[in-house]
Amino acid sequence: MASVVVSFELNGRPAEVLARPMTTLQSVLRNQLGFTATKEGCRQGGCGSCTVLVDGEPMPSCLLPIEDVAGRRVTTLEGITPIDGLSPVQQAFLDGNGFQCGYCTPGMEMLATALLERNPSPGRDEIVEALGGNICRCTGYQPIVDAIEAAAGAASTGER
Amino acid sequence: MSDRLTVVGRSVQRSDGVGHVTGRTRFAADHTFPGMLHLKMVRSPVHHALIRGVDLSEAEHVPGFVRALTWRDVPHNVYTILGLIGVEPEEEFVLAQDRVRYRGEPIVAILAETEAAALEAVSKVRLDLEELPAVFDVEEALAPGAPIVTHWGSNAFMFEGHPFRRVRFGDVEAGFAQADEIVEAVYNSSPIEQAPMEPTGCIAVPEAGGRFTVYTNTQALYFSLDNTAIILQVPGKRLHFVGGTVGGGFGGKVDVIVEPIATLAAMKTDRPVRYVFSRSEEMQVSSTRSAWRIRIRDGVMRDGRIVARKVTSYADSGAYSRQTPYALTKHAANAAGPYAIPNVWIDAYCVFTNRTPSSAMRGFGVTMASFALEVQMDRIAERVGLDPWTVRFVNAYRNGDVKPHRKVVEDATLIETMQAAADLVGHELTDEQRAMTSAPRDGGAGGGGGTAGREVAGGRGGAAGREGAVGSGSVGTAEGGR
Numbered sequence: 001m002a003s004v005v006v007s008f009e010l011n012g013r014p015a016e017v018l019a020r021p022m023t024t025l026q027s028v029l030r031n032q033l034g035f036t037a038t039k040e041g042c043r044q045g046g047c048g049s050c051t052v053l054v055d056g057e058p059m060p061s062c063l064l065p066i067e068d069v070a071g072r073r074v075t076t077l078e079g080i081t082p083i084d085g086l087s088p089v090q091q092a093f094l095d096g097n098g099f100q101c102g103y104c105t106p107g108m109e110m111l112a113t114a115l116l117e118r119n120p121s122p123g124r125d126e127i128v129e130a131l132g133g134n135i136c137r138c139t140g141y142q143p144i145v146d147a148i149e150a151a152a153g154a155a156s157t158g159e160r
Numbered sequence: 161m162s163d164r165l166t167v168v169g170r171s172v173q174r175s176d177g178v179g180h181v182t183g184r185t186r187f188a189a190d191h192t193f194p195g196m197l198h199l200k201m202v203r204s205p206v207h208h209a210l211i212r213g214v215d216l217s218e219a220e221h222v223p224g225f226v227r228a229l230t231w232r233d234v235p236h237n238v239y240t241i242l243g244l245i246g247v248e249p250e251e252e253f254v255l256a257q258d259r260v261r262y263r264g265e266p267i268v269a270i271l272a273e274t275e276a277a278a279l280e281a282v283s284k285v286r287l288d289l290e291e292l293p294a295v296f297d298v299e300e301a302l303a304p305g306a307p308i309v310t311h312w313g314s315n316a317f318m319f320e321g322h323p324f325r326r327v328r329f330g331d332v333e334a335g336f337a338q339a340d341e342i343v344e345a346v347y348n349s350s351p352i353e354q355a356p357m358e359p360t361g362c363i364a365v366p367e368a369g370g371r372f373t374v375y376t377n378t379q380a381l382y383f384s385l386d387n388t389a390i391i392l393q394v395p396g397k398r399l400h401f402v403g404g405t406v407g408g409g410f411g412g413k414v415d416v417i418v419e420p421i422a423t424l425a426a427m428k429t430d431r432p433v434r435y436v437f438s439r440s441e442e443m444q445v446s447s448t449r450s451a452w453r454i455r456i457r458d459g460v461m462r463d464g465r466i467v468a469r470k471v472t473s474y475a476d477s478g479a480y481s482r483q484t485p486y487a488l489t490k491h492a493a494n495a496a497g498p499y500a501i502p503n504v505w506i507d508a509y510c511v512f513t514n515r516t517p518s519s520a521m522r523g524f525g526v527t528m529a530s531f532a533l534e535v536q537m538d539r540i541a542e543r544v545g546l547d548p549w550t551v552r553f554v555n556a557y558r559n560g561d562v563k564p565h566r567k568v569v570e571d572a573t574l575i576e577t578m579q580a581a582a583d584l585v586g587h588e589l590t591d592e593q594r595a596m597t598s599a600p601r602d603g604g605a606g607g608g609g610g611t612a613g614r615e616v617a618g619g620r621g622g623a624a625g626r627e628g629a630v631g632s633g634s635v636g637t638a639e640g641g642r
Contacts, residue, residue, distance in 0.1 A: 036190035037183020039407075041357045042439040049357055077183040090181040092172065102180030103357040103407030118305065137357050137408045 009067045010035075019066045026061035027047030029076060037077035037106045038083055041135070044047045048134030048145050051107035052076050057139030058078045058114040060133070069129045077106040089113050100138030107134050161513070163231055176405070181459040183536035188377040189361050193432035197226055199425055200278035202268035202285045203445065204260035207296075207514040208307065211258055213288035214268060222284055224277025229269040229425060231255040231275035235393040237520020241416050241482050251310060252517070254391055254420055258609055260289070261309050261479035262516050264445040269421050272498040292619070298453055301513045309479055309512040317477065317510035319486050325510075328375060330503035330563035332459075335468025339459030341541050346455045347532035350450035354521050360446055361436030362418045362425040374398045375548050378416070379409040382539040387416040399423070411520030415447050415482050447519035450484055451588050454495075454532040459503075464546045464554040468503040471495045473529070477510050478517035485510050487525030493565045494526045497533040498574045499555040504564035552578060553593045560600035572598035 007016045010033070015024060017028050019102040026043070029035040029052070032110035038061055042073045052061045080087050085096060089112045099105040108131070115122055115130045117124040122130070128141075179185035201494055202214075216228050231237045232256045255268045268285055272278035293307045300321075301315040303628055309315055316323035334341060362376035378384040381403045389396040406413060422435040437446065450473055459468035474493060477484040492508045522526075537555075541548040556574045563569060575596045582589050 030190075031192065034192070038185070039187070039358070040189065041359070044439065046439070047357060081182045086178070086181060093181045093415050094177050097174070099177075101357065101406060101408045102176065102185050105180050106183040109181065135357065137410070138353060160350075 004067060006066050006070045008071060009073045011075055013146040015074075017066065017155060020056070021065065021067055023066045024062050025052065025054075025066055025069055025074065028066050029061060029074075031141065035078055039103055039106055041103070046135075047050070047107075048111070049102070049104050049107040051110045051134065053110055053114055056114060056117060058111050075110075080109075088155055089116065089148070092147040092151035092154060093144075096108045096143055096147040096150055098139070098144045103135060108136065109142055112151065115139050116149075116152055121156050122148075124149060161231040169400055173429060174302045186403060187405055188375045188403070189358070189434070189436050191363050191375045193363070193365055196432040196434055197271045197273065197425065197429060198275040198278040198420060198610075199433050200270050200272070200275070200282045201266045201437040201441075202282050202287070204256065204263055204265040204289070205287075205293050206260070206289060207263045207294035207618060208292040208309070209289035210292060211256060211260060211267065211372075212290055213286075215286035215288070216268070216270075219270065219281040219284040222272070222277055222281040223271060224273040225281045226271040226429060226431075228271070228274060228281075228285075229255065229303065230267075230420065231257045231542075233428065234424060236391050238393055239387060239416075239482075241383070241387060242486060243382060243390070247481070247485055249491065250314065251312075252482070254568055259311075260291075262514055264441070265479065266421070269425060269435075270310055271433065271592060273424050273462075281363040288534070296511065296513055296515055298451070298511040298513065301511050302474075307514070309514060315512045317481055317488070317512070319376065319485070319488070323509065325488045325506075325508040327492050327495070327504060327564045328504035329496075329505075329566075330468075332468045332470050332503040332505040335503035336470075339460045339467050341460045341543050343458045343460055343524065343536065343543050344456070344538060345539060346453065347450045347528075347535065348454075349519050349531065350517065350519060350520060351451045351478075353443055353446070353448050354408075354410035354412030355442070355525070356406075356408030356410060356412055359437040359439060359442045360413055360418055361434070363423050364422040364430060365432040366426050366430050367400070369468050371398050371400060372426055373402060374419055374423055375420055376403045377401055377406050377413055378408075378415075378419065379406055379411070379413040383414065384416045384419045384551050388420045391420040392427070410522050411449070411524060412446055414520045415517075417446070417532050445516065447482055447517050448478075449521035449524060449527075450487065450518035452532075453513070454528065456532060456536050458536065458540060460540050460544060462544050464540070464544055464551040466499060466501045466540065466555050468505075469496055469501045470505040471507070471529075473506070473508040474511050475509070475525070476513050476515055476518060478513060478515040480517040481510065481512075482517050482519035484518055485525070487520070490525035493563070493567070495529050495533075496564045497530075497537075498557050498572070499552075500557040500561045501555070501564070506558075506564065549578065549582065549587065549593070553596060556598075558598050560602070574598065582623070587609065 003018050003020050003142035029038045043062045045060045050061045051058050055073050102122040237254050238250045240250045295301045295307045308311045319325045349478045365373045372585045381401050385401045389481040418435045422433045427435040457470040488510045495506045496504045538548050541551040559572050575598050
């Protein structure tokens with residue numbers, strides 16, 4: 001199968017790649033473009049560690065053929081990290097130790113970012129519901145849920 | 161004093177925290193190098209078989225195929241991870257030679273320009289296997305006529321001349337004879353996969369001067385380096401291992417599985433080589449927590465005292481020993497539980513079967529013992545008609561007691577922990593239970609029980625001397641005494 005040129009927006013900048021059809025967005029990000037914040041945990045859509053935002057919606061990049069993101073807006077963790085400091089979600093994960101080994105963290109933070117964009121003050125059950133597709137093997141999830149709650153609280157009280 | 165402490169009692173930001181929340185932390189598989197080859201493994205599709213032939217002819221024609229490695233390419237193909245601490249014999253094959261002993265055992269390593277080409281070439285390797293009967297149960301594996309898994313003719317690992325790790329303390333038969341009740345039960349557990357989010361993997365990179373840098377997510381960097389040096393028969397100074405960032409391990413990454421063959425591949429090709437498990441490899445092939453069978457026979461008095469305990473344990477090591485003999489030794493030291501029992505007999509077997517090799521996982525050797533022993537304690541309580549707390553208080557060990565493996569108890573906190581737990585769950589203790597401490601039974605000094613305000617008497621031999629040296633479980637005391 002001949003390779004195709006795919007153009008899309010990556011973290012606010014234009015991107016253009018040459019890839020064989022059915023190459024995953026995950027593979028393009030990590031292996032062609034060097035955006036390695038997006039992790040590989042299972043490559044079968046089962047763990048959420050490769051979650052990125054496509055037009056603002058969280059998606060497992062390991063299941064997304066690159067040709068399907070043509071013309072769309074892709075955001076990775078690199079794209080939400082400010083030049084100086086951290087995003088409110090990142091700061092809350094850091095302050096609340098919403099991570100241990102750090103491997104699921106990028107996916108969790110992308111999910112949290114999308115959630116708070118959609119719903120700036122989610123209830124705890126809504127946070128738990130939103131995290132349903134992302135697995136963490138270290139924390140037992142409570143510190144992650146706490147961090148997202150704290151990020152929402154910080155945003156609503158204008159702390160950051 | 162506390163104002164001199166800069167870390168204890170304070171929240172300190174983790175040094176890797178910003179890296180983790182920004183995704184800038186580099187995990188092993190986040191590295192990439194020009195010309196990097198991909199290694200994929202041809203694995204046994206069956207649990208036990210003789211290898212009659214391996215046909216690479218079709219695989220070699222896959223576009224992107226670079227080369228294959230078989231056992232003939234491995235300088236020291238038969239090794240034992242714990243050989244570094246004197247465990248014998250060498251028994252695990254880096255690449256299978258004439259026999260496969262578990263499903264997923266590596267046989268041929270395929271190197272290709274892309275991962276897709278490597279996978280395609282793997283699928284084109286033809287194996288001629290003669291399947292053998294397999295055994296998956298620890299006691300069946302020890303029975304006469306069982307299929308023999310090892311290459312030396314026995315399915316039991318030998319501990320200093322015995323087919324089990326043994327502990328003998330007092331006279332267990334005399335204890336059973338005097339007991340009011342005999343409580344007997346068997347406890348089984350399944351293998352458990354650690355399932356870290358980051359699959360096991362490494363990248364080996366040739367450097368100038370015949371050296372190799374290996375980016376790895378091992379939990380045991382120097383163990384991996386030393387075993388790789390042995391397997392490749394090169395001096396350790398030619399190997400530079402870069403690690404410390406592990407995307408979850410839980411014991412699942414202490415074995416030396418990917419580094420030797422990836423480094424060998426880098427040597428043979430003079431190219432960087434990436435060898436990272438797929439999720440299915442992580443689940444099927446990487447070491448698990450052992451399956452256990454634990455038989456406990458206790459002689460018990462009506463007041464709840466255990467007067468004799470006999471434990472016969474079997475850990476399923478799978479096809480190779482890895483860290484399991486070490487687990488059995490830890491197990492044997494803990495198999496009577498944190499209880500003072502005058503007569504104890506422990507036989508702990510490390511058994512080879514055709515399951516995936518098992519190894520370390522969080523407290524391995526002790527975790528399943530604790531499960532079995534604590535369920536057993538509840539059963540004892542039920543049998544003698546006492547509440548489970550009482551049975552544990554009655555039997556709790558104290559400082560100065562001698563454990564069955566002849567270790568003097570120095571740091572008992574069982575009683576104090578149970579008292580704290582009772583407070584947390586709102587359980588009423590008796591005045592007697594409330595007044596108990598881990599202090600030695602004869603009233604002399606013992607190890608640091610952490611009981612606030614307890615007087616530390618001197619002059620009671622070794623245990624008392626140690627108390628003075630280590631303080632009573634508080635950094636402050638040690639510092640104040642300096």
